Structure formats: structure tokens, C-alpha cells
Amino acid sequence: MSRHVQITFDCADPTGMAEFWSTALGYRVQGPPGGYETWERFLDAMDLPPESRNDASAVVDPDGFAPRLFFRRVHEGKRAKNRVHLDVRAAPGLDGDERMAALETEAERLVSRGATRIQRYDPASTLEAGHIMMADPEGNEFCLD
The missing domain is CATH 3.30.720 (Signal recognition particle alu RNA binding heterodimer, srp9/1)
Structure with a gap:
């Protein structure tokens, strides 16, 4: 089931x-x-x-x-890094510079809505396509992937 x-x-x-x-x-x-x-x-x-x-x-x-x-x-604030987070698939099917440009555009849009940009991770190998780590308005980490 x-x-x-x-x-x-x-x-x-x-x-x-x-x-x-x-x-x-x-x-x-x-x-x-x-x-x-x-x-x-x-x-x-x-x-x-x-x-x-x-x-x-x-x-x-x-x-x-x-x-x-x-x-x-809840009344207590966030205290540490999330152990689980969401990956927002913002550039499906895209690779390389085109992928990172799409992720940058989405990062800018979400920052305008209250998100915080934490760090960009450029493509490093065939196993990593690159992503941008973000935080929502209350500090919960998520990735634009």
C-alpha cells in the first residue's frame, strides 16, 4: 500500500x-x-x-x-541547519551555463519574495550539475536544483 x-x-x-x-x-x-x-x-x-x-x-x-x-x-525559533530540505527543481533538462542562468533567474525572483541566497555551487563534475542554496523567509534551507 x-x-x-x-x-x-x-x-x-x-x-x-x-x-x-x-x-x-x-x-x-x-x-x-x-x-x-x-x-x-x-x-x-x-x-x-x-x-x-x-x-x-x-x-x-x-x-x-x-x-x-x-x-x-511554534514559539521557538529555528536553531540549527535543516537535516532535511527541499530541492526545488527550477532547471529541469538544462545543463551547464544555461542551467545556472535559469537557477540565477529563479534565485532573484525568490529573493524578491523574501528568500535569502546562501551560496552558489557551480557544476564540478558529471555527478554534480550545480545548484544554489537558499533560505526561505524564516531561514529554512532549500536548494534551487
Whole structure:
């Protein structure tokens, strides 16, 4: 039996992280539960206080194939390098200078949305095609690959 995978981010601002990652991946923010036109109406119906309304958010692949990303608010900040990270496949099928140029363009776009560029790794051998290490607005590392 196969399993579906959800990737969960602990963060300070679930709504902001959902907006960033939906932009980065071409996902969409998950819609409200059935019977509710907006999240605001659902949260009103649940009588959720204003201070709890940014406790969680999620983004989904519009085609329904890739994993759901779930963001939940935690009060402690990030402390160390991620042991697991996302590789955003931003230059599929490209090689060499063309690949790195496409990665640079995507890095610039994501920096304009709040990401931080950490380091560029140029192609070093036939086993490494080159990538750019980045961090999302809350410091979680990911690679443009």
C-alpha cells in the first residue's frame, strides 16, 4: 500500500510561509473546508480567537500530485541547519551555463519574495550539475536544483 506524504514546517508565521512557498512552487493555498466560502468564515464559525487565526496554513499542488506542505506555528525559533530540505527543481533538462542562468533567474525572483541566497555551487563534475542554496523567509534551507 502506498502512502501520501505531507511535509510539515514549524514556523512563526504560517500564512506568510504558505504565501512564500506557493509562489516558489507554483502551488496554491489550500481552500477552506466544504461549506465555507472563505477561511475567515470558517474560523468565525469555529469561534477561533484572533490570536489563534495564524496557527496553521497549508499549500497544495494544483495538479494534486506533489506533497502538501503544512505550516504550523511554534514559539521557538529555528536553531540549527535543516537535516532535511527541499530541492526545488527550477532547471529541469538544462545543463551547464544555461542551467545556472535559469537557477540565477529563479534565485532573484525568490529573493524578491523574501528568500535569502546562501551560496552558489557551480557544476564540478558529471555527478554534480550545480545548484544554489537558499533560505526561505524564516531561514529554512532549500536548494534551487
